[in-house]
Amino acid sequence: MRIEPSSEAVGAEVHDVDLRNMDDAQFALLRNAFFDHGALFFRDQHLSPEDHIAFAELWGGININRFFTPVDGYPQIAQVLKEPDQTVNIGGGWHTDHSYDHVPAMGSILYALETPSEGGDTLFAGMQAAYEALDDNMKQRLDGLQALHGNAHIFGKQSDYRDEVGDRFGNQDKAGQEAVHPIVLAHPETGKKGLYVNPAFTLKVIDMDAQQSADLLMQLYAHIMQPQFHFRWQWSPGSLAMWDNRSTWHYAMNDYHGHRRLLHRITVEGVALH
Ligand code: SIN
DSSP states (O other): OEEEEOSSSSOEEEESOOTTSOOHHHHHHHHHHHHHHSEEEEOSOOOOHHHHHHHHHHHSOEEOOSSBOEETTEEEEEEEEEOTTOOOOTTOSSBOTTTTSSSOOSEEEEEEEEOOSSOOOEEEEEHHHHHHTSOHHHHHHHTTOEEEEEOHHHHSTTOHHHHHHGGGBOOGGGOOOEEEEESEEEOTTTOOEEEOOOTTTEEEETTSOHHHHHHHHHHHHHHHTSGGGEEEEOOOTTOEEEEETTTEEEEEOOOOTTSOEEEEEEEEOOOOOO
């Protein structure tokens, strides 16, 4: 097995491994690399849904996403689909999964079944590299601040986006969760500090007026959106990406209209964030 960093800020590609047959030593290497790089990428895997579930269970319990339509017969697996006649994709904006939960999912494991011959890449951003690059004044300003996250505007009844995604999302009546998390998160496994706010689910900074909160969040988002913190993953059938929701953002590009893209996603349980 060979682990090759994908960029300075986020991700590593893992070569020469079959995710169906790993020994304990290989898994220990993967685990360390995952927390070091925030995301891991693999090609040419041959995973049945059962294999995908078994791989996910190595990392922890499965967190069933209540909004994504599941794969038939596999409630643990969320379907990430865009058909040729659909215009809106799932995850087509910078976000991290589940930050609206009190105990957000640790990570997501996305496996590609059908991919367009061009386009449909996923961008990743490294939140620890982005935090490191802030100046000391901003680091001091963020120290101890918390933000409120929520999901009603994405998955709830009033959401235009949910309407556009259609039956690829369900359970709109279950939307509305909100949770407060630190803006600077000491990673639960490594203690390394990273930014933990995202444009999709973060609603506001706690104890700040609306304008100040919006200004601060926009400043952080503009900082994180600089390309030096990013890596772009190109999919092909059989490739797999897994990311740590506590130290990365991701963005599914929507540049392949008229083509089908189908992936299976499993989210793995996390821990409370302090
Ligand atoms: C997601 O946001 O979980 C989907 C990412 C993708 O389809 O590339």
